[in-house]
Amino acid sequence: MPLLLPLLVATGLFTAGLYGVLARRNAVLVLMGVELMLNAANLMLVAFGAWLADTLLAGQVLTLFVITVAAAEVGLGLAIVLMVYRQRRSIALDEMTDLHESRTAGLS
Amino acid sequence: MxxxxxxxxxxxxxxxxxxxxxxxxxxxxxxxxxxxxxxxxxxxxxxxxxxxxxxxxxxxxxxxxxxxxxxxxxxxxxxxxxxxxxxxxAGLAQRVVAAMVALATGALLVTVLVDGFSGEVIDQGATGGAPAIGASVFRSWVLPFEVLSVLLLAALVGAIVLSRRDVPGAGAADSVAGGR
Known part of the structure; x- marks a missing residue:
């Protein structure tokens, strides 16, 4: 198998995930984009591990670690999303403007 | 292969x-x-x-x-x-910009990868069955593995604290949100 094939698949996954993170309004859908990007990184790790055929199995072990970190990340992220929803009945990201400097305050 | x-x-x-x-x-x-x-x-x-x-x-x-x-x-x-x-x-303008950023990143990655790794071939790599992975995790990678378990514990505690309603700080935040 050419090494380029899994790398290009990972690039496609990363591109789709990046578009999802940047273009979605719903916070849960943004988290799905983050998951896609992490999967692209995992696929690259496994592909390079298979290519190098290292004795430490670094690619696969690091992929397991990334999967664990991603599970922790999505658990915390969804807890934060639920807390935001409890407080303001909406998880639209462009409505969370509390830390945004208002135009009038900036001018005065 | x-x-x-x-x-x-x-x-x-x-x-x-x-x-x-x-x-x-x-x-x-x-x-x-x-x-x-x-x-x-x-x-x-x-x-x-x-x-x-x-x-x-x-x-x-x-x-x-x-x-x-x-x-x-x-x-x-x-x-x-x-x-x-x-x-x-999001709005159409943000979607267009997002698509442009994503396509530019994808083009950059494809360029770098094709330039660096075209022609390389994966032959029979190391198999990653459970025995091999287990031996590797508990010999070479045991210290990151332990650190990861602490990280998971911290994430677990954090998720519980974020989800509880009877934490003193969360009550104040609720009252602020109610007044808005």
Missing amino acids: NAAVTVVFALLGVLAVGSALLVVTTRQVVHAALWLVVALGAVAGCYLLLRAEFVAWVQVLVYVGAVVVLLLFALMLTKAPIGVSEDLD
Whole structure:
């Protein structure tokens, strides 16, 4: 198998995930984009591990670690999303403007 | 590896990327979560073809089993609309800019990867069955493994603290939100 094939698949996954993170309004859908990007990184790790055929199995072990970190990340992220929803009945990201400097305050 | 593996990998890759595109473009939130199952399952198949069996099954268990269920729970608890909803995406200008950024990143990655790794071939790599992975994790990688367990514990405690309603700080935040 050419090494380029899994790398290009990972690039496609990363591109789709990046578009999802940047273009979605719903916070849960943004988290799905983050998951896609992490999967692209995992696929690259496994592909390079298979290519190098290292004795430490670094690619696969690091992929397991990334999967664990991603599970922790999505658990915390969804807890934060639920807390935001409890407080303001909406998880639209462009409505969370509390830390945004208002135009009038900036001018005065 | 023989040609059949390459062809199956290409098909799985097309499936993964296509369903990933559907995840980020569909207008129904539940469908996005279900297409995510397809994308992650296809990636698990790719792991199998790369002879990383244990990683493939962990992918199925953790991602398809746990993470997608968590996402579906979050969609339910935030009262996501069933059916087509028009307010899932940002405005048209932001979407165009997002597509441009994503395509530029993809073009950069493809350029670098083709320049660096075209012509390289994966031959029979190290197999990643459970015995090999277990021996590697508990010999070479045991210290990162322990650090990761502490990280998981911290994430668990953090999620519980964030979800509780009777923490003193959370009560103040609720009253602020109520006054808004």
